[in-house]
Amino acid sequence: MVNTTKSSGFKAFVHGQKFANFILTVVFLNAIVIGFQSYPAIDEAYGSLFHTLDVIFLGIFTIEVILKLVVDRTRYFKDGWNLFDFTVVAASLIFINSQFVSVLRILRVLRILKTISSIHSLRRIITSLFMAIPTIGSISLLMIIVFFIYGVAGATFFSEASPQYFGDLSKSLITLFQIATFDDWANIYRPIAENSQFALAYFVTFIFIAVFVMLNLVVGEIVNNASKIPSEVQEDIADIEKEVHEIKVDSSEIALLRKELQDLKLLLMNERKELITKSS
Numbered sequence: 001m002v003n004t005t006k007s008s009g010f011k012a013f014v015h016g017q018k019f020a021n022f023i024l025t026v027v028f029l030n031a032i033v034i035g036f037q038s039y040p041a042i043d044e045a046y047g048s049l050f051h052t053l054d055v056i057f058l059g060i061f062t063i064e065v066i067l068k069l070v071v072d073r074t075r076y077f078k079d080g081w082n083l084f085d086f087t088v089v090a091a092s093l094i095f096i097n098s099q100f101v102s103v104l105r106i107l108r109v110l111r112i113l114k115t116i117s118s119i120h121s122l123r124r125i126i127t128s129l130f131m132a133i134p135t136i137g138s139i140s141l142l143m144i145i146v147f148f149i150y151g152v153a154g155a156t157f158f159s160e161a162s163p164q165y166f167g168d169l170s171k172s173l174i175t176l177f178q179i180a181t182f183d184d185w186a187n188i189y190r191p192i193a194e195n196s197q198f199a200l201a202y203f204v205t206f207i208f209i210a211v212f213v214m215l216n217l218v219v220g221e222i223v224n225n226a227s228k229i230p231s232e233v234q235e236d237i238a239d240i241e242k243e244v245h246e247i248k249v250d251s252s253e254i255a256l257l258r259k260e261l262q263d264l265k266l267l268l269m270n271e272r273k274e275l276i277t278k279s280s
Contacts, residue, residue, distance in 0.1 A: 027115050034109060057111070135221045146214075148173075150210075155167070157202070158192050158199070162191060166192075180211055
């Protein structure tokens, strides 16, 4: 019973909110250190300190992975985020003293993504984004078709008025992408509008379709998938079920112990009665 209680307590600690908050704090500190190292003057002055802190952070992340492996065992690798954490930490350990400095820097930056695995709301958003990829792919195909149609139309009608932006199909597509980002699109439109009455309808319809309609379709699909994944609720339910199971196990052990104590008490009382009977 004592071993079971200790095991359940250790498991609760590893999966508990306090431990998660500690790891999240370390992730943020790691990000701050990486940010400071991007300044050559600061990195030159405090390079040894930053290196020591980086080793400490890596050690903490390694301990986290080991603790979760001890608690979850093979179940640890069934979670995609755990696989990501394990890969980043293992690769960081492999390249810690390697000559591939650029690879190590990339791995150190990737540790910041542990924020996603530590915060359930971020995991829910990323999961929704991945679920929306098939639909986003269809929307992207539709957007390519729209860009192609408007690119050909722009090269046909505006090549003489604005050869810099609509001289051919490739220039038209680059210009349309610039318009879709609202980057200085008005200065592209005004010279063309002075020479073509078709410019107003062309630009307005393209902006409406490519920006407002398509973007809202993508956002709507992501939000729709997010509403289908009550991951936090499911995780809370799973945690509650685990706690209930552990309580049931402890309760059954307590009941068994009580029964054994009652039997022992009856046995002692019977022996005492026999001793009294013999002495009398």
